[in-house]
Amino acid sequence: MSAIDKYFYDPTFPLYHYTSISALEGIASNRTVWASHIYYLNDSAELIHAREVLREMLETKILIDGAENSQNDFAICFEDWLRNLFSSKPHNIFVFSMSQEQSLLSQWRSYTPHGKGVSVAFTPSRVATIATTNEFRLGQCIYDTASHHALLGALIVELRSRFECAEPATSENYNIHFEKYVSDILQVLSLIKHKAFEEEKEWRLISSLLPDASQKIDFRQGEGAAMLVPYTKLELGNDDWIFDNVTVGPTPHEALASSALLGFLHKHKVCRAVGSGNLPFRKW
Template sequence: MRKKKGNGGMLHETLSSLYSSQPSSTLYHYTSLSGMMGIVEKRNFWASDIRYLNDSEELTHIESWLQGEIIERVQQSNTFQEVLMQFREWLRERLNYGPMVFVGCFTENGNLLSQWRGYCPHGQGVSIGFDPTKLVKRASLNSFAIGKCIYDRVTKSELAKKVIDAVISASQKSGESDKYHPSQSYYAIFAEMELQLLRIAALIKAESFKEEAEWRLVSQPLSSYVEPEIKFREGSSMLIPYMELPLVDDNKKIEMEHIFVGPTPTMNLSVDSVRRYLSREAVCPTISNCGIPYRG
């Protein structure tokens, strides 16, 4: 976590709390057969820009909770109306077009039908299980932190209150700036809090995804696409920015705890082919049939 500095430090405790929990059981990543081969042979994991993931509300889901808290505060009192209205407008822009946040997505459930359907090509999916302690260590070496996604309404509401409290406190401390247009006189304050707010937002997901029990590796926010570590890959209709997260030291085999082979019409052959491939390229003691019937 970043050290306290200026108004950004006002969210330090909230951010640290969110990233303090550590996974204790195997964490799985769903991908394709070719995706598995890429991870094994390149010995790294691709963390994608969060705004390019499948969920259209990524990074912006927190906005509805913050907007609701803003409306409630304004209705109760007009004391901080100006700063809250400015924060409301600032949010709409920065959550959509602000600094990049790269995430790697994992789950506690390595054999979930909705995950096979949502994240794997039909008949070509695998779920790779990693030792959580080793995964967290590698993430930390590359300036990534791990956090458990938040789905429940109570926690989201509490987080929204803490963020708005921090905004109000910072506005009282620093006051308005005459360097900006009067309609944006508090924007400098919000900018100091932006990087921490983005890392909080990266863990907030809609309640409908709760069964995924997702954990995320989350990068420090980056402001420039010309950063040397940022690469691009082809998506279904766009180019997706990503970063490579090394999983082992050079020339060492990747260690996996377990792999599920997803629904496929050739289950026995599929499991056997994965086992043969990994016996040469990686360490994986257990490879399992997912047990879910395939429907073509």
């Protein structure tokens, strides 16, 4: 087990994905969900923030350790490589987000269309199966500074321990090393979020680096910006009753919405139970 593996693990409780009624229709019919390219998400700035926290840690280490040791050379080269990490074309890392919270007002507002939202519950075993089947890693997002430093410190230690090269420890060889493990680096950075989002209690299924020409990458229309958003499909399995339950978000006709939704879910054999988010409908 590596130093960073402990940050990727399966939950012991259900996780909830907030989405629209129309998206749920597609999920139920196709038995897939979409993992979006992390660079195109609303939270994409978090990656840059995480990178800067890591760079600050490396710069501090350089100043403390001095210039006459291999660990310092490693830190200097890693900091330099990170500076250019997002300057070229985007690395293909995809995430599918879930929350520990079944019905949270900020989630309804941020991730569902007004009056047309649902949260879909996945059991712990279902989430683990999705991760394994699709070769994704599952981790809980972390929000406080101390935990950020602990995770990024573990990443530094892990990358340093993996560096084995018959050639001298040159900048070129270090860069080759960092490129080799860029997928692991981005997966770790994807777990770091600002404390302002702590109430979301987010978990993420995170892909490994997908090649540019991968047939697994599709495109959908973005929200707001004039661009397409790359995504990849996660297979949910072909067995029946793949969701634990579905919660109806704030809507003006909750009873009617719940009744029709339950009939649809039973028809497609994806979920047996529909519940209420217990939040009043308001014009947000």
